[in-house]
Amino acid sequence: MANSKGKRRRFGSVRRLPSGRFQARYPGPDGLLRSAPETFPTQTDADRWLVRKEAEIIEGRWQNPDETITFGAYADSWFTERDYAATTRERNGSALRLHILPTFSDVVLREITTPQVRRWRADLLSSGVGEPTVVKSYQVLRAIMNTAVDDGLIQRNPCRIKGAGAAKTAERPFLEVQEVFRLAEAVPAHFRVFILLAAFTGLRFGELAALQRRDVDLERRTISVRRAIAETRTDGLLVKAPKSAAGVRTVAFPVSLTVELASHLDTHSEAGRTGLVFTGSRGGTLRRNNFRRVWLRAIDAAGLEDVHFHDLRHTGNTLAATGGATTRELMQRMGHSSVRAALVYQHLVNGRDHEIADHVDRQIKKAQDRDG
Template structure:
């Protein structure tokens, strides 16, 4: 029987290699903190162990060394904390939480950060696309996963972000639907006199529902036909109303309304707005603040009554406003300022749009809507005359 081989320790300029009795080799080194680190696996030859040490030494020299235990952080715990620390708007936080719960954590929740690899990310994305058929939701989920792991890389918990699928986070956005002027008028009429101004502000503001929900009497200047957007009050899926900042800093703005809305604005202030400077502009019949769920039922009935497709959302009124403003001569920057939209790229590229320019845009929008209404009235008048003429012919016969 051959004698067992003894361990052999060989010291090097950096680190040390040792041979086990089995014949395999291990390696160890002192990390930048002075702690002894050992290779996670054994090596077949001494040369393999020394090559591994050389790579570790090179990482330390380049300040690229990373604690091998750093990535041993549970993904679910890290992701949950990440969402809280972002400080995003309530609706965005609700979206992130839902995407994590439904699409990300079921796959990655039990893994440590350094166990999430590019192959696992590719398999997850393919599975989600096949299971849901919702490309937009999967793109949102991928972007969220990538953002979380990018922060983990910045925190030096992982060496590199494993989300490397080109174009996986891009959404193919569907163009919003555009209503004609007469359709907007019909919707405003059908939704009821208490809420008709909300339809007009959505189309010709164009204001987000959560911005309208937080409008106060002090924000309205009937004489100058303007409204100041200061805050927003989105409603979460739980029904909770959350008062807070606008979607972005650009959301804080002065909206110059078309002149034709002066009467509607004054009437709403006189009849429905709460009293006092802090009084809400939109409240229900019983005096409660605007509720998305309650208004949604009224909106769907109005949409059905005027023959609009079920796919036409209240948010499409904003797209209508964008389109009509552009047709009236507004530049892209004009429409961005008007709608409270802002991106870093646009801020660098597009020219400034000041208050005077916004008055010009509102004036062009006013002329366009008035012309469309006149044409619609003229069409109705001609049809009435035609019917009246036909009736006379019948009586004469």
């Protein structure tokens, strides 16, 4: 077996994980390939662990770890190895800590059964934990147990409840163009274009909050998405790259917004090429929690109910779809990834993307003509 540098190894193997730590694996006397119960900060540490493990086998001191390794110990190692984005790490870590470990932490890994998993899930739901949280917790548990199967620690994943890993979410509404403009009128002036771009380009909150002047091309009517703002309880505000290559994209905006966007840049945006296009009410980075108060007042003033900011993105997606955009064009414009294209930059041909934006523009003008 080869180590992480490609050299042949007499016993076991070592590989470097995405987290930067090292995993040691070895063949037990029973013929099964096993992973060390923990990962190591250096390859040398992993090598030394394998030397000791080989000595245990040769001297007859080896004990089958399948009989003693607990879910908690394995899950801790598993989670450390994940190459998660900050927000995903926080969300999945919370599900593991609050909803999975209290039940399974001290249970021997190979003794977890499907009926136990079924009871655990039912108990979460009956105790009032929201269905989306239960779905996320089940997904994390299933992923851990899948890795345990791959590591040869268990023969079969006990997470076999049909539909338990799929969230049942109600279809969100999309707004009419007139409703978008009512919302834009209801927010303070420096947030007006923020609302309009969210609805008519489909950019996410974090993408809009991270926009810099250099990302806006008024002549070509495009916005380049290169980064996003994320907020976590542990790390606070983070400026990060989009979580997939498809999220890095250039989106055309309707010509009707050009004058308003230019005025916004002159009046409300920070100075300099890297100055933020949109800022909070008191300047600085726009935060979702602070904007929420503005949003709630605006939807009330606009006479709307049960409208989320993300529904503006849904509105933009719907308008683009009615303009004849193909599924692939929609995925590219909205920054969605498929398994096949997760790490590949995908950009629309400029002419076709502008056709989509022009269709949105025609809808805006129709609404303005009716109101005028």
